[in-house]
Amino acid sequence: MVLVPTAYAPSSNNKTSSWRTTRPVIDYSKCTRCMICWKFCPDVAIGVTFGEKLDYPNERFSKLEAPFINYDYCKGCGICASECPFDAIDMVQESEM
Amino acid sequence: MRAINKNWSIMTGNEAVALATKLAGVKFVSAYPITPQTAIVEKIAEMVANEKMDAKFIEVESEHSAMASVMGSELAGVRSFTASSSHGILYMHEMLNWVAGMRLPILMAVVNRSIGPPWNIWADHSDTMTQRDTGWMQLYGESNQEAMDTIILGYKLAENKDILLPIMVMQDAFTLSHTSEPVEIRDEEKVREFVGEFNLPFKIDINKPMGYGSLMPPDGPFMELKMDMKKSMYSGVNKFIEITKEFNETFDANFPGPVEGFMMDDADYALITLGSISSTAKHVVRNLRNQGKKVGLLRILLYRPFPKDLVINYLRGLKGFGVVDRSSTYGPFGSLYMDVISSIYGKLDIPAANFIAGLGGRDVRVVDFEEMFMRIMEGEDGEIWINAGVK
Structure with missing residues (x-):
């Protein structure tokens, strides 16, 4: 039998968060749930959750689906912050966290 | 038939x-x-x-x-x-x-x-x-x-x-x-x-x-x-x-395998080829044999992996051979020539010429193969372009 480059360990075991130097932080009071960040994230590190799970000061959107950032895989590229039309995502230095 | x-x-x-x-x-x-x-x-x-x-x-x-x-x-x-x-x-x-x-x-x-x-x-x-x-x-x-x-x-x-x-x-x-x-x-x-x-x-x-x-x-x-x-x-x-x-x-077929030796048994001089030009080369080998010249042809069918041991066995005992490359490479010699020479390095010491022929569909004619055989029989080596020059 030959050697084949296959791996049974799922890539979900391979956490890539240590690559990050800045982290995106969503300000849910500005976020309109437009999901543009979710669409643009090149690493599928932005997920979707339902309002009641998060703390939403903005009542108007609190019952809608909301984006959340998976900090296990986010590499801090900043595309979400750059694309957000409402300036609701800030890139914060990891060293300040 | x-x-x-x-x-x-x-x-x-x-x-x-x-x-x-x-x-x-x-x-x-x-x-x-x-x-x-x-x-x-x-x-x-x-x-x-x-x-x-x-x-x-x-x-x-x-x-x-x-x-x-x-x-x-x-x-x-x-x-x-x-x-x-x-x-x-x-x-x-x-x-x-x-x-x-x-x-x-x-x-x-x-x-x-x-x-x-x-x-x-x-x-x-x-x-x-x-x-x-x-x-x-x-x-x-x-x-x-x-x-x-x-x-x-x-x-x-x-x-x-x-x-x-x-x-x-x-x-x-x-x-x-x-x-x-x-x-x-x-x-x-x-x-x-x-x-x-x-x-x-x-x-x-x-x-x-x-x-x-x-x-x-x-x-x-x-x-x-x-x-x-x-x-x-x-x-x-x-x-x-x-x-x-x-x-x-x-x-009930006649498929040759990795390499095909054509009139190689008692040959003194041989050409090594790839692909369809081998048919013309075989025709020339037959003609030269009729004139009493001991020539042969080694056709490589399996190029990767390169069947180096088979090639060495066929080349052993030759007085000279030529390798016909039908491709342009910008290394020191043609690709097939470099494979053959590196395979026989340290094992056989035979003069070998590298012929570059038939690029861009240019015909490799009977006269071209006759020229190649003539040049290896004269002991030429190095890279020689056949039927090429300012047109």
Whole structure:
């Protein structure tokens, strides 16, 4: 039998968060749930959750689906912050966290 | 003439390849047309549309995608095939490495055509010579019969559990691809039995998800995987000899195997060739033999893996030989010459010339082979361009 480059360990075991130097932080009071960040994230590190799970000061959107950032895989590229039309995502230095 | 109960037909090299994929039970074909390979794709598409061939055919927007899609189908455990030429081969270069590295036994028919610029659609081997280090095995055929037989032999070789490497099956543009010759059509049932069922040991299984070709650090088995590819590839020489023997017994055929020695037994001087120009060379060898000159021809059919031990055995005892390269390389010499010389290094000490001939479809004529033989008999070596100069 030959050697084949296959791996049974799922890539979900391979956490890539240590690559990050800045982290995106969503300000849910500005976020309109437009999901543009979710669409643009090149690493599928932005997920979707339902309002009641998060703390939403903005009542108007609190019952809608909301984006959340998976900090296990986010590499801090900043595309979400750059694309957000409402300036609701800030890139914060990891060293300040 | 062979026994008359055999199933002979007049067909072009392209038709022979298309028919061979049907005989070998190919179930998935994805290809992008390019001259001079187009007729293969057309013929397969026609057979699939008319339900004469039980396969799925998809058209893609590029050769890169053609190779990527057969990679997917092969990983799903389906015997797959594609075909291309020239710039199409260059365009799929990245995927060629992927397919070989993933150990997928895909077959690709290549109709050898030159590389531009200037734009040129005729035969030379530059397109596949640039891909000789991708991990694909390479078979260079001489006739339309070989175009058919190498596909059948190729699937059996590629899908062997100890090999599992892709194979390029070559024929020369127009000289074979668009020229009709008598071809014996192999019996479909016998071919299916000969090639066997395709069962990829690591195919995609929805119940056991795997990562294929994912990131591997320097101390991961990266080097070991490459080492294993090389080991498998070079075990392919003996495997090919075995399979050839079995093929010839099954089909009462006369397939030569990795190399073909023509009048080499007592030869003093010989030429080494690839592909369809070998037929002209054989004609010249016969003529020179009639004039009492002890010459021979060694045709390399299996170029990757390079059958170095067989080549050494044939060359032992010669007074001089020449290697004919039908491709442009910008190393110190032609590709085939460098392979031959590095194989015999330290074992044989024979003067050897490197002839560059037939680029861009330029004819390699009888007089050209006569000139080559004359020059090696005079003891010339180094790189010599034949029938080339300011026109």
